Amino acid sequence: MQNDWYDEGNSNSVWRSRSKEFYRRFSDKIWLPLLSAVFTATSRSSVRLLFFVIFMLAAVFLSTRLLDATVPTIIENPSSSSLDPTNTVQIQPTVDPLTSKKPSENDQRTKTVKNEPTITQVIAKKPPKKIEIPLKCISGNLTKTCPADYYPKKIERHDEEYTSDASQNCPEYFRWIHEDLKPWKETGITEEMVLSAKRTANFRLVILNGRAYVETYEKSFQSRDVFTLWGILQLLRRYPGKLPDLDLMFDCVDWPVILKKSYSGPDAVAPPPLFRYCSDDSTLDIVFPDWSFWGWPEINIKPWGSLLKELEEGNTRTKWIDREPYAYWKGNPIVAETRMDLLKCNVSDKQDWNARVYAQDWLKESQQGYKQSDLASQCVHRYKIYIEGSAWSVSDKYILACDSVTFVVKPRYYDFFTRGLMPVHHYWPIKEDDKCRSIKFAVDWGNSHKQKAQEIGKAASNFIQEELKMDKVYDYMFHLLTEYSKLLKYKPTIPEKAVELCSESMACSSEGFEKQFMMESMIKGPSPINPCTMPPPYEPQALKSLLRRKTDSVLQVEKWERGYFENQNNNP
Numbered sequence: 001m002q003n004d005w006y007d008e009g010n011s012n013s014v015w016r017s018r019s020k021e022f023y024r025r026f027s028d029k030i031w032l033p034l035l036s037a038v039f040t041a042t043s044r045s046s047v048r049l050l051f052f053v054i055f056m057l058a059a060v061f062l063s064t065r066l067l068d069a070t071v072p073t074i075i076e077n078p079s080s081s082s083l084d085p086t087n088t089v090q091i092q093p094t095v096d097p098l099t100s101k102k103p104s105e106n107d108q109r110t111k112t113v114k115n116e117p118t119i120t121q122v123i124a125k126k127p128p129k130k131i132e133i134p135l136k137c138i139s140g141n142l143t144k145t146c147p148a149d150y151y152p153k154k155i156e157r158h159d160e161e162y163t164s165d166a167s168q169n170c171p172e173y174f175r176w177i178h179e180d181l182k183p184w185k186e187t188g189i190t191e192e193m194v195l196s197a198k199r200t201a202n203f204r205l206v207i208l209n210g211r212a213y214v215e216t217y218e219k220s221f222q223s224r225d226v227f228t229l230w231g232i233l234q235l236l237r238r239y240p241g242k243l244p245d246l247d248l249m250f251d252c253v254d255w256p257v258i259l260k261k262s263y264s265g266p267d268a269v270a271p272p273p274l275f276r277y278c279s280d281d282s283t284l285d286i287v288f289p290d291w292s293f294w295g296w297p298e299i300n301i302k303p304w305g306s307l308l309k310e311l312e313e314g315n316t317r318t319k320w321i322d323r324e325p326y327a328y329w330k331g332n333p334i335v336a337e338t339r340m341d342l343l344k345c346n347v348s349d350k351q352d353w354n355a356r357v358y359a360q361d362w363l364k365e366s367q368q369g370y371k372q373s374d375l376a377s378q379c380v381h382r383y384k385i386y387i388e389g390s391a392w393s394v395s396d397k398y399i400l401a402c403d404s405v406t407f408v409v410k411p412r413y414y415d416f417f418t419r420g421l422m423p424v425h426h427y428w429p430i431k432e433d434d435k436c437r438s439i440k441f442a443v444d445w446g447n448s449h450k451q452k453a454q455e456i457g458k459a460a461s462n463f464i465q466e467e468l469k470m471d472k473v474y475d476y477m478f479h480l481l482t483e484y485s486k487l488l489k490y491k492p493t494i495p496e497k498a499v500e501l502c503s504e505s506m507a508c509s510s511e512g513f514e515k516q517f518m519m520e521s522m523i524k525g526p527s528p529i530n531p532c533t534m535p536p537p538y539e540p541q542a543l544k545s546l547l548r549r550k551t552d553s554v555l556q557v558e559k560w561e562r563g564y565f566e567n568q569n570n571n572p
């Protein structure tokens, strides 16, 4: 609905028909007895047995891999090192050995490992073992049920050993979490307030003791709700026992609805807390990462984790200097007037504004399986335009990830991370009401300040690769939900019409791209490191000066632009 080239990508039939069984459950028969032996061995500190088992495990794993080489399995992720069996432990269904395990046993293990010759030293160099908890799919009628007592309630980690970067600070943009929750800082959040947000919500989510319950009010457009919930379930898999109880309303529609002005003044009531994907300066909706981070099956947009790696590679294919020296945009123009206006800046016989803009041919794209829309092959212009559609566009991250200079046409909306971007440092601001001239100047500026232009492109792609990688997206969700739950003035209970939701009930029975993307974005086990450390709220003065710096940079660019055209008029 509101991205660039892929807007209106409603072609269910295409992706459904490409249904393919990507998912293969790991053979419990081979793994689990051996794994339980590992646990037993560890707890008895019977070192010889342990290494024998690990050795056997490696052998079994390798032979299984050879037999099964053509079929991706659920714990396979090409980008992850967790395939190494010596470093991976899968958890057994119904048993919870980790909570009872004392850290000292791990210490002991590491210590003894050092005394053993060759093979064990290889193991000793590895980081501590990862725990994997495969999906526990049940065939037949029960595919929609959640396994009871399967997930560990809590994983005890010995911090010194596991959390190498425990004290890592969260990115600066996390500070906006405090701002977004400020309207309830004094009042707290009552159940009545939550219920008052029901008016437009697609679903209500309750988390109780690490389990998720959802009451659906209205199905969302495409699979937005599905992948948003999937993301929250993965957060629960990533940080078991860490997420507090909570109760929230989520609206999957584009536009923010909680008007600031309706909730200000002396007699104002507290606003309804409502989660959605974007907000703007006149609304109080709480921003949350959008569904596309876990995949967008309708138009074959992969989960962000794997896409980010492809984008990184795609970025290296053509050096900035060898890219087309124009500003590129491709998208669906009819969703917004401002996009129709952008089309006027296209090159023609009479005029060249340095823009090359294209309207997406939806039908053709879907027939060709979106080959023309391969995001990783789109870093071939020095400048790329970001322009909002009907609201914010999920394409911002894909465009910023190219180290081309992003031209941001003055946006109205923000999503959870865009407030962390600085004009002229991360992107180049383009005037909304004078796009063509603004683009013309920006391209000329960049082509004559190549070093500076490349720095802007790099700052953006670094931001995306570092501060917006999946780890950080999960940490943002973690901190937002944690801070939100601190405001709740009641103990959440399971709504009458809610159903329990778990990764099993969503993924086991799904198919096609939906299944593929769920498997690809599934969190395989508890994170070995803690969430990053949440930064404190902005001091009011610091926030003011930050906003002023942003405004000033935009004004500065406008001034340069005026000077450029005045100069041209004086010296034609």
Ligand SMILES: *[C@@H]1O[C@H](CO)[C@@H](O)[C@H](O)[C@H]1NC(C)=O
Residues within 6 Å of the ligand: 140, 141
């Ligand atoms: C599945 O459910 C139907 C009714 O809901 C029942 O008649 C059938 O026996 C069930 N099948 C299995 C394999 O449990």
Ligand SMILES: *[C@@H]1O[C@H](CO)[C@@H](O)[C@H](O)[C@H]1NC(C)=O
Residues within 6 Å of the ligand: 343, 346, 347, 356, 357, 358, 359
């Ligand atoms: C913009 O111009 C290019 C080159 O002439 C053309 O191929 C393209 O279709 C034009 N875009 C639109 C939206 O008309």
